[in-house]
Amino acid sequence: MNYKTLRLPLWGLSIIALLIGAWGAYERITVGHESTAYGSYVVWGLGVAMYLYFVELAAGAHLFATMEFISGYKPFLRLYRLALAVALAAIVGGLLNIWSDLGRPERFWEVYLRPNPNSVMAFMVWAYTLFIVVLLAQMLIEFRPEWMRALGKTYSSQTQMRDRKILRILMILSVPMVIAFSGGVGALFGVQGARPYWHVGMYPVAFIVTALVSGAGMMTFLAAFFIPDHDEEHQGLMSALRRLLAIFLVAEGLFVFADYSISLYGALPPNVAAIRQVLTGQYWWAFWIIQVLIGMVIPFVIAVTPGLGRNTVLTGLAGILVVFGFVAVRINVVLPALTVPEIEALRTAFADPRLGFTYFPSVGEWALAIGITGVVATLFLLAYERLPLLKTEVA
Amino acid sequence: MPVTTEKLVEFIVSGAPVGTPEDPLLRMQQDLKRALKKPLEQRRWIMAIDLRKCVGCSACTIACVAENKLPPGVVYRPVMDEEIGTYPNVTRRFLPRPCMQCDEPPCVNVCPVQATFKRADGIVVINYDDCIGCRYCITACPYNARTFDFGGFYSKGTPAQGPSIIGQVKTIAYEKADSFEYGKAWPRGQGSSPVGNVRKCTFCSHRLNAGMLPACTTTCIGRATFFGDANDAGSLVSELIGSTRMIRLKEEMGTEPKVYYLI
Numbered sequence: 001m002n003y004k005t006l007r008l009p010l011w012g013l014s015i016i017a018l019l020i021g022a023w024g025a026y027e028r029i030t031v032g033h034e035s036t037a038y039g040s041y042v043v044w045g046l047g048v049a050m051y052l053y054f055v056e057l058a059a060g061a062h063l064f065a066t067m068e069f070i071s072g073y074k075p076f077l078r079l080y081r082l083a084l085a086v087a088l089a090a091i092v093g094g095l096l097n098i099w100s101d102l103g104r105p106e107r108f109w110e111v112y113l114r115p116n117p118n119s120v121m122a123f124m125v126w127a128y129t130l131f132i133v134v135l136l137a138q139m140l141i142e143f144r145p146e147w148m149r150a151l152g153k154t155y156s157s158q159t160q161m162r163d164r165k166i167l168r169i170l171m172i173l174s175v176p177m178v179i180a181f182s183g184g185v186g187a188l189f190g191v192q193g194a195r196p197y198w199h200v201g202m203y204p205v206a207f208i209v210t211a212l213v214s215g216a217g218m219m220t221f222l223a224a225f226f227i228p229d230h231d232e233e234h235q236g237l238m239s240a241l242r243r244l245l246a247i248f249l250v251a252e253g254l255f256v257f258a259d260y261s262i263s264l265y266g267a268l269p270p271n272v273a274a275i276r277q278v279l280t281g282q283y284w285w286a287f288w289i290i291q292v293l294i295g296m297v298i299p300f301v302i303a304v305t306p307g308l309g310r311n312t313v314l315t316g317l318a319g320i321l322v323v324f325g326f327v328a329v330r331i332n333v334v335l336p337a338l339t340v341p342e343i344e345a346l347r348t349a350f351a352d353p354r355l356g357f358t359y360f361p362s363v364g365e366w367a368l369a370i371g372i373t374g375v376v377a378t379l380f381l382l383a384y385e386r387l388p389l390l391k392t393e394v395a
Numbered sequence: 396m397p398v399t400t401e402k403l404v405e406f407i408v409s410g411a412p413v414g415t416p417e418d419p420l421l422r423m424q425q426d427l428k429r430a431l432k433k434p435l436e437q438r439r440w441i442m443a444i445d446l447r448k449c450v451g452c453s454a455c456t457i458a459c460v461a462e463n464k465l466p467p468g469v470v471y472r473p474v475m476d477e478e479i480g481t482y483p484n485v486t487r488r489f490l491p492r493p494c495m496q497c498d499e500p501p502c503v504n505v506c507p508v509q510a511t512f513k514r515a516d517g518i519v520v521i522n523y524d525d526c527i528g529c530r531y532c533i534t535a536c537p538y539n540a541r542t543f544d545f546g547g548f549y550s551k552g553t554p555a556q557g558p559s560i561i562g563q564v565k566t567i568a569y570e571k572a573d574s575f576e577y578g579k580a581w582p583r584g585q586g587s588s589p590v591g592n593v594r595k596c597t598f599c600s601h602r603l604n605a606g607m608l609p610a611c612t613t614t615c616i617g618r619a620t621f622f623g624d625a626n627d628a629g630s631l632v633s634e635l636i637g638s639t640r641m642i643r644l645k646e647e648m649g650t651e652p653k654v655y656y657l658i
């Protein structure tokens with residue numbers, strides 16, 4: 001199976017997602033936040049979870065763009081342009097999600113004009129703005145041979161040498177930047193002393209690990225189905241990706257286990273209540289089936305079982321299972337802390353649909369999230385079909 | 396003691412016989428007048444709530460909703476009603492929960508655009524014109540004391556016509572009337588701020604500026620809510636918070652709340 005086989009279903013799904021999203025966007029514009037199912041207590045919902053998901057995917061993909069530079073393993077170069085394209089499409093998706101989630105989206109620029117230096121959120125916005133600048137600069141230089149030739153100019157070997165140096169500097173710069181914004185998103189939650197479920201010192205590190213898992217999943221999927229040359233180097237790449245996927249999955253599993261088991265043992269009531277909701281609550285299946293089984297166990301088994309792992313199609317499927325399953329990881333970060341009241345008696349203090357402690361996304365929220373996912377997929381597919389993503393001249 | 400006209404008026408308002416201790420509302424009104432003569436930074440507004448006097452009627456909640464024209468999903472001062480024990484040994488406890496106007500407010504630090512801040516007199520406010528509606532501050536408050544304005548109306552969805560809905564026209568007009576929080580008119584109905592913003596109790600700062608006590612304080616039928624300036628040793632609230640019955644919610648959070656409970 002290769003891209004030719006997948007092309008039609010992928011475009012079909014993307015277009016359907018865009019159409020659904022168009023309705024979701026129309027509803028959000030005309031009805032505003034009244035069309036959402038979250039409230040004043042469960043104050044963040046699917047939009048914030050999808051924002052986290054896409055920014056972490058962007059971070060993970062970008063770390064894979066620098067993987068050859070970090071590891072010195074040449075086959076990773078095949079992923080370079082693909083990874084940059086994923087990072088760009090995903091960061092667009094992340095920002096669209098959070099922008100549409102703001103109560104007053106027309107004022108987003110206030111974060112640049114009057115930032116609060118003490119706010120982790122302001123820090124994060126600045127960090128991913130810098131990330132986007134560096135990412136665009138990287139793409140501009142990486143695709144320079146093509147656009148120069150398109151303009152009828154020659155691309156000399158001296159220019160290539162110079163560009164390579166600049167690109168290496170940008171890569172060096174981008175790694176701490178990616179770690180800063182990916183970890184910064186973890187810090188956004190970690191600093192919240194009021195919410196024991198989020199108040200985890202290692203959250204920034206855990207978020208970087210999650211970014212790496214999402215990135216590894218996406219890259220494994222792309223390497224399996226979007227790189228047509230299945231030569232020896234490709235085999236090497238697939239095997240490296242498999243190993244990385246397995247290692248990152250183990251690290252992710254350890255983080256979740258350590259966090260939940262220590263919190264349960266510590267027995268702080270709001271923390272225990274939040275974790276119980278994840279493990280045995282109404283949406284237990286989101287954790288056990290989507291996050292653990294689909295997002296972690298099945299891909300891990302495929303990655304570490306030699307008989308299965310050598311099958312490129314199966315490995316690619318393992319990658320996409322991770323990409324899908326990790327949506328639940330994000331939902332299980334955002335919601336449990338909010339669905340536990342900070343003062344128990346608030347549950348019944350004032351009867352109002354927006355002052356409850358349960359949440360399931362509204363149709364409008366689903367539509368918008370699906371639509372933005374469609375935008376990300378369309379951007380990537382367009383880049384894949386219109387730009388030479390399968391080679392690298394500069395890096 | 397001579398019975399003056401002023402004393403007679405006091406008697407009528409408070410129901411207390413002349414010469415008996417002053418009604419708390421009248422005393423707090425005097426405390427307020429004194430405090431307002433001082434510069435802003437020398438005032439330190441606090442609230443004390445006597446839980447033995449609170450009857451759980453929620454009049455304060457409704458007074459606050461009316462005063463600040465709060466839409467669905469927004470509440471500044473819910474009264475929590477807890478049932479303690481098991482039948483037949485049951486009792487109930489009521490606990491009003493306004494914003495604690497924390498001296499170390501975790502909601503302020505997190506705001507990415509400095510839209511929420513602590514004023515010189517200690518009241519934590521939100522600048523509706525700057526708030527981007529990210530709701531990060533709501534997640535940071537340990538008391539769930541902030542709520543989000545979704546732009547709704549209580550009257551939404553009620554049938555457009557029909558004689559059975561008494562007062563519908565007036566209700567709709569009332570809901571669309573301006574709110575005067577922060578001493579400014581905030582028109583409703585065109586989706587402008589505070590729709591899409593986070594909202595919270597401000598100790599009725601607009602009323603304080605006009606020399607009036609917070610709406611919850613004047614409405615409390617049990618005379619359970621007290622308000623005043625803690626920087627004035629002669630104020631009623633200063634006396635009350637010296638009581639051994641005094642507690643504050645979630646002291647361990649280090650937020651230094653300025654709402655005190657007498658248990």
Ligand code: SF4
Binds near residue numbers: 496497519536541650
């Ligand atoms: S109670 Fe909550 S909203 Fe009020 S000042 Fe404290 S942290 Fe801020």
Ligand code: SF4
Binds near residue numbers: 532
């Ligand atoms: S919702 Fe408004 S006040 Fe609260 S943190 Fe965001 S911008 Fe600041």
